[in-house]
Structures are given as structure tokens and as C-alpha cells.
Amino acid sequence: MTLDTVKHAEQTPEAEQPWAELGLKQDEYERIREILGRRPTGAELAMYSVMWSEHCSYKSSKVHLKQFGEKAPENDAMLVGIGENAGVVDVGQGYAVTFKVESHNHPSYIEPYQGAATGVGGIVRDILAMGARPVAVMDPLRFGAADHPDTKRVLPGVVAGIGGYGNCLGLPNIGGEAVFDPCYQGNPLVNALCVGVMKHEDIHLAKASGAGNKVILYGARTGGDGIGGVSVLASETFTDKGPTKRPAVQVGDPFQEKLLIECTLEIFKEKLVTGIQDLGGAGLSCATSELASAGSGGMRVELDTVPLRDATLSPEEILMSESQERMCAIVEPRHVDRFMEICEKWDVIATVIGEVTDGERLEIFWHGEQIVDVPPGTVAHEGPTYHRPYARPDWQDALQADDAGRLPRPRTAEELRDQVLTLVAHPNQAAKSWITDQYDRFVQGNTVLAQPEDSGMVRIDEETNLGVAVATDGNGRYAKLDPYTGAQLALAEAYRNVAASGAQPLAVSDCLNFGSPEDPAVMWQFAEATRGLADACQTLGTPVTGGNVSLYNQTGDTAIHPTPVVAVLGVIDDITRRTPIAFADEGHLVYLLGDTREELGGSAWSQAVHEHLGGLPPKVDLERERLLAEILISASRDGMIDAAHDLSDGGLIQALVESCLRGGKGARVVVPDGLDPFVFLFSESAGRALVAVPRSEELRFTDMCGARGLPATRIGVVDGETVEVQGQFALSLAELREAHEGTIPALLS
């Protein structure tokens, strides 16, 4: 068996290489040869192919993502921007918060439990790598039709995986989404978000500098996980011998990750590392090339020293393995002993695998022979960039012309009432407690708000009551009708949710889930959505701090709805002023904030009652969103409201029912003059919220809204045991609860 060393590669320039099997294009392979001035070795080919993949290089999306930086609003809070493992935001009192949302869609379809579990594991390590203690997770999810048999396989597995991993790490799950639509059949979306907290001085970066500093790999042993692809290489290179089966599925060990977190935080506390990187996609290839290229450039690694779970792994496979629960740290020699002591304390295996050099190459050795000699930047950052063609699909006009306003509407009060029940019982609007009750939301003892509140909120300082809130939103139906507006609506909704719970929105992370970039229609959706999001972030003053792109979510020619999931992070100075959604106090007045227009395109009503998707999504008015947020935040700070709930899918009636059920109190409302009852209840106009105002505060509150120019309409009062729309219908809380809470358990048990 010949090892494909650098020397060997130089001597055998014409050797056939399986670049196509590894997913590289002819010109990409040529480019690698050009960079190196020779053919790559097998190990180099492995590194380039994985790092230049869509997943790691963002080659189709990069040109569009640039806007997030170019249009980033001035924001003093931004401490670390796009480009690191996660962005970092200043939240005051010396604290910094980091958060990011990522996808693990494809693995979760193949193996729901492990796919989802390792998705949580991956994003938690990104947050940890910034120097932060992870304090909460969230999980925006999309599944196929609720009654499809495969959903019964995928959903329980995904939920158990997220819970199994997150619960075992001790991270409260404070929110997420669960949306069903046939477009996600075969392409479920499993996005995971993690929030972490640190002091400013604890921010760490993925950077290898200082010649002589040690490269330490620590955490789990390396196995053959997630390297289905490279086995091609192994078999090409070592025809006679070599392992055959390599699992494409990664199995997570949350216990190991919990040890990794505590161990790493203790290492940070003693300031023992100069740079750190988690191992995620592309494993060591990614960690070493990124660390080296972000530092001075030189690094030397002895690959034989990597602790293995499977002794038969080839060097290529070790470089590409995606074994979970590993980290890579750059440590000054004088700190190495202490670093090892801490790892030993936590039963974490740690090994010096190399050192930073004063050269400019990443050099990797195997049994004393050099198998990699590359400029690390070319691996990590100089992957190809595509300007993929995009074009507005020809069906877009017809879709938008198919206006939901023309759908038959309820003709009688009785029908209106029935459709309310249909709406709140539809899987997308139904209570998700079957899912969220499998997640620990109390652990760490800092949870202020969690699902089903508008945002998840955690306390970050016990003395001062400083807290942060996060909401994630995304509506693929809106985005399908108009991706530009759909992305903005996702942002607007998350922003509104954060404000509704009393926190000031500060920054954004996003996960862009789309179909194949090779389809110009999908690429157009992507271009429009990124442009829409970047523009809206600029207007709202909330910069994108990082995120993730997931492409190829499609079956055959059919792509999922474009699904930009947007997370907004906010800060609240005093968590005792947080605003819950519950209408809990009899006699408090219910106000509707904002304007209601007839906007039914993409609405929950059109789906729940007519299985229809067509027309235009609701209009976006970002200035109005900002004003609404200001009012919600001031009102909470000054104690003028004691409940608030944003209006989004399902419109006013959905929000009203949720607030009533949550508080265990009914409400009597009247349809405002000039509004059609149906439109009043079901329209999904953006920029609206419901609030409960104690009578004693009414004047102060309406004065404030009036002075700032926000329409505030008194529509009723918290009262009794029914939700009553006067002159139309009354539904008892019991009946509503049964409809709202019965759906998901019935589907899944």
C-alpha cells in the first residue's frame, strides 16, 4: 500500500484522481492543481473537496450573503460580526451574547433522532467556541403533512433527538417552531439555535497564532463518522486493503458534550487558549485550515497522534471525519500542562497534534511522511464562487394572481364560529405542547419565558435582572408568494415577538432553507429573500451577525417553499418587567394595536379552511414595526400593560384564543366599526399586537399611543369563561382548549 505523499504526488503528476466522485467540478480540480503547482495528494484532495463543497464554502450563496455585511446598519452593540463561528453582541453591564441558528435538515431525514441530536450538538459547540457559556436552545422545525405516515417517523424522532441531546446538556429549550406542509415531505427542516453568554473579555476567536504554540485536539475520539464520500478516495488510493463500511450517519454523545462544555469553560476561565475552533462539518480539515488561515498561516500537524475509535481509518478519512464532540485549541507551551490537567479532571481526552509554525503553509504528516502542504487560506476561504443564474419563475404571476380574497367566506355566524375552531385546531396553529413538554425548559434556573410565549427569555444576571430574549420566525407560504416580502415578514415577526415580551431587539441570525441552487427559480427565491432580509435589517437597525444556508432541500424537481428562518435577539434591562401573553386578570381592557387591512394571501385561514396558497402576502411597513416595538417596550417598562401577544399567522382570533387559554380567562370583544367580522378575525396584516391594559393605566397608555401616532383600538375586555365576539358567536374555553390542544397528540399517539 503506497501512501500518497507530497513527494509521490510530485512524481506522479498524471495519476488519476477521483475528483468527480468527491463532488468537485473539472475547473475546480484544475484550480487546485494551479494553486499547488502539482496534483494534490489524496489527503489534499479530500480537504479541498470537502471545504469547497456547497455546505462549507457557500459557493452559490456567497455573492448574495455579502449584502448582510454591505447593508449592515451602524450598530454599536456588534462586537464580532459575520465570519466567525457566531456573531457577538454587547448587551450591557459588561456582558456579551452570542447566538446562531443552523440547519441539520438532510441528516434528520435519514436518521431523525441522531440527525436532530447532532444538529443541537453542532450549534452548541459553535457558541462555546466563541468563549460563551451556552444558556439556551431553540428549534425551528418544518415537517411534511401532519397526517402523512412518514411524519410519524420523522417528527417523534426529531423531537426525541433534540430533547435527548439538549436535555442531557442542561440547556433549557425556550422556543422554536413546528410547521407542517406537504412541501417538506421528504425534506424536513431541522434548524437549531443556541444562545451563549460571556463577559466582553472572554470573547475567543478561531485563530492560530504564535509560532511554537501547540495545537490540541480534545473531546471524543475520531471515528469514521460522516465520511461516506471519502471512502471513494480510500478505495481508489488503497485498492488492496482498507475499510469498506463507513457510516454516513453521525451518532452523538451528549454526555461527552456536557463534559466538553464544562471543561472548555474552565479552560477559558484560566485564560489558557489563544485560539479555539469547534469541529463540525469537514472535521479536522476545516478546523486546521480555518485556524491556520485566520492566524499567521503556518501549522504543522502529526496526524498519527489523533486518538482514534477505529484504527483502520486512513489519513484522508481522519481529516474528513465528522465525529462529534471534538474541539481544537491553540495553546502556548507554558499552558499545556494546566490545559491537560483540566481535561483530565473532566475525563476529556486531549492530545497535542501539532504546532503553529512561522511558515505560511499547513503541513500534515502521517508516519513521518508529508501528505499535505497547502496554503491554508486556499482551502478555507478561496473556494469557488458561483454567480448562479436566477430568474423569476414563470408561475409566480399566476400564483400571485390567484388571490385568497376570492375564496368563499363564512356566510353565517355559525360558519364563522366553525372556522375559528378549524383554524385553532389546524396542526400549524394547534398547541405544540406534545413537542415542547419533551424539552427541559427550567434547567439552569434562569428561564423567564419559554414556549408558548412570544419569545424565549433568560435572565443573565441575578443581581441586576438583566436578560435576553430570542424569537425565531419564518413563513414559507409567504415567502413562496413573494420571497422578498416573505423574508422581511419573517424578520418583522421575530422582531415584534421580542418586543412584545418587553425586550429591545438588537441583532439577527438566520438560516436560509431553500431548494437546489442549480434551479434558476430557486436561485431567484434565494436572491430575493436575502435582498429582502438585508434591506429590512438595515431599516430596523438590527444587523445580521451570522447564520447558515441549507440548499438542495428538494425531492426531484420539487423544491420546498423558500424558508428563511430569522432569529432576533433582544435585551431587557429588568426581567421583572417582561410581558407574558396570558390574559390573566378579569376586567383588563383588550387593545388592538396597528391597522387591520384585508390581507388573506398565504394566511392560515386560507390553508386551514381551503388548503389554498395564492395571492400576495401581507404588506410590510418596517417603520410601523419599529413604532409598535417602541410602544410595547415602553408600555412594559412603565407597567402600562400586563399582557401582550403579537398577531401573525391566524390573525387576531388566533392570538386572542392563545392569550385567553394561557391565562385561563375568557374575553368579550366587539368588531370595530367599519371592519368586516371575518376580516377582523382572520386577516394577517403585519405590525399588530394585542395587549391587556389595566383600567387604571388606560389613559396613560392611549395617550402614549396617540402621541406617537400608533393606532390603538379598544376592542374588548378580559372576562368570563368564553371567547365571545359580540353579535357573532361565543366559544367556551373548554371547547377551544380541546380543539387547540387535542390535535397534535391525536396525530402522533
Add this chain to the structure above:
Amino acid sequence: MARVVVDVMLKPEILDPQGQAVQRALPRLGFEGIADVRQGKRFELEVEGPVDEAALARIHEMAETFLANTVIEDFTVRVDEPAGAGS
């Protein structure tokens, strides 16, 4: 009634965190000389009627499609010896 046993184990190349945790604990408990531990599942099925070829084939199919997740697990099916080798 006959008993059929289906043993389901993680494939050898798949990480088995449970088995590892058990193995690492053994020396601390004073048990040396165990080089590796893998933990799997054992299903005991009480089968009505004769356990013939056809019945075993059905159980095999059941194991493949349901009891084991063949993405990550292997399984074996066997008829239980009447009396086990006692604990």
C-alpha cells in the same frame, strides 16, 4: 408458546456511548480485563403457533423494518433454547 429472541446491536462502526461509559466505569469498580463493551437491545417475542420457516421469515422482516434501525443497527433472530444457561 415458543420464544424467539431478536438481538439488536449498533453496527460496529457506529459510536456506542453507552457501552463506552460502562466500560470506562469497570476499572473503577475493580473489574479489569474487559477490553470493550457494546450495549444493545434484546427483544423476547412470545410467538403463537409454530415457529417454522415462515414464522421466522416474518420475524426477520419485523426486525429489519421495525425492531432495528438498519441505518445504524444490525440484528440477529434466533429461537430461544427452552432453558437458558441460568443466571
Add this chain to the structure above:
Amino acid sequence: MARVVVDVMLKPEILDPQGQAVQRALPRLGFEGIADVRQGKRFELEVEGPVDEAALARIHEMAETFLANTVIEDFTVRVDEPAGAGS
């Protein structure tokens, strides 16, 4: 290296909801004729050195004090036949 298998099953009088859930699902999947299902654990231990009386006695003790909780579980220990009855 020799392999010793320890099977751990819930005592018969203890409710086994996992086994029951499996059993209840079978008819829906089209598998009839399974009267009962119990789910337990299987440990495969790779033993260094000879698996003699003494080694088995130690493994028996390990099972009794650690691998099984005898308040709720029974166990059996046996040396694995070199080649299993194949899946």
C-alpha cells in the same frame, strides 16, 4: 479475544412499557401472532485472557452489582458461540 454476553431483562412482574409499545404496534404493521414482547438489554463484553470459571465468576459479580439492578432485573451470563446464527 473471547466474547461474553450478559442479557438483562426486567423481572416478569415489572411493567415493561417499551415491550408493550412494540407489541401494540405490531398488528398495525401487519405482524400478527406475537402474544407478548419484552425488551431488555444485551451487553457484549470483549474479555482479555482466558474465559475460565474464575473469569465467569467475576463477570457474574459484575452483572449482579452493576450491569443489572436486581431490584427490578434478572440477568444471564454466557460465553458467545464463535459465529452467531447470522441475521
Add this chain to the structure above:
Amino acid sequence: MTSRIGVVTFPGTLDDRDTQRVVRLAGAEAVPLWHRDKDLKQVDAVVLPGGFSYGDYLRAGAISRFSPVMETVIEQARAGMPVLGICNGFQVLTETHLLPGAMLRNDGLHFICRDQKLRVENADTAWTTDYTAGQEISVPLKNIDGRYVADERTLDMLEAEGRVAFRYLDGNPNGSLRDIAGITNEAGNIVGLMPHPEHAAEPLIGTGRTDGLGFFTSILKKLVNA
């Protein structure tokens, strides 16, 4: 002199820092104890907090039970030192046989996280004197291996001796025999329960209730009066 309450951290313990916080809120000094250390640092009582020690691998609590710190805890507990096991801590206590019975997978087979109503059946243990017998409280329940089982004879004995300390109300969440949520030893110094009093100790946090604080004020009074 302030009372010293030890809180043990095993690898995989999750609620240690939360428990320390509540110990402090109750007015005692929280002393972190490390699983590898036999030394209990002269604490007056010990809490084994919740979490997934050793990942709950093998059986919840099965591996932790053999840690060095547990050697001393077992010895001291037998000698009368107050010990409270919450959730995973309760599982450790049953694995050590300091408390009878065992914990199994919930009958619904899922992890359950919810606010759970309980009845305090025994208000005379070291950890429950600030409650009254029959008092109903709500504290979060969050586990997947929460089903308490023991043989009939043991259950009858527990009932007869008043050693069922807490019972689930409004429906049995996990199939625990006789709705048992927590038990105590004969002397009343060792208490184990599945629900989490430490997560019901501050207004606005978690469920917003403070029904769990009584565990910590009870022990404090006992120690101060000792």
C-alpha cells in the same frame, strides 16, 4: 454560624449550580462537592442534584453510585446526615439502596417537562418540616426515567411507616406505583423525589412559583436548631 450544605457534582450533573443558588437564597452556604473527592468538607447536609450523571447510561444513577464521594455520603447518611436526592439524585439514592425501590422509564416513554402538583404526605422529614402534611404544592417535573417501582411488600411497608413523602396529584405522569413522587428512609434524614423543588424557588423564574423553597428552609431550620 451559617449552615453548610454540600451540593455534589458528578460528570453530567446539570442542576448543581441552580441548587447552589437556592441553597444561598434560603440563607445557607452552598459548598460544591466533587464526585472524585471523598472529603465532604464538613458540610451539615448534602444535596444530590438533578441531571444526567454519566449520561444516564446503563441506568440513571447506576455509574455515579460508585463514585468516591458516594462512599462518604452513604456512610454519613447512614449515620444520620440529612441527604436530599432530586431527580437524578433520587435515582442515585435508589441505586445505592439508601432508599428502596428503583426508577424506570416513564410509562409514556417520553421525557416529560411540566409543572406538577404534589401532595406533601410526610412533613416530618428533615427536608419537609416547613410544609404541613396534606399540603398541595406545584413544582416542575422533568425526566424520562421517573417511574417509581418496588415490590408490594416494600410499598406496603413504605405506606405503613409513613415513608411515602410526596404523591402525584391530578393524574399520574409516569406510571409510578401508588402515585409515589418521593420517599424517605426510616429516620427521615434521607429524602428522594423526582420533581425539582430547586426550580420552584424564585418568583418570575421557571413556573414563577416558590413552592419548592420549603425544602431548603426546612433543612436550614433543622440545622440551626440542632
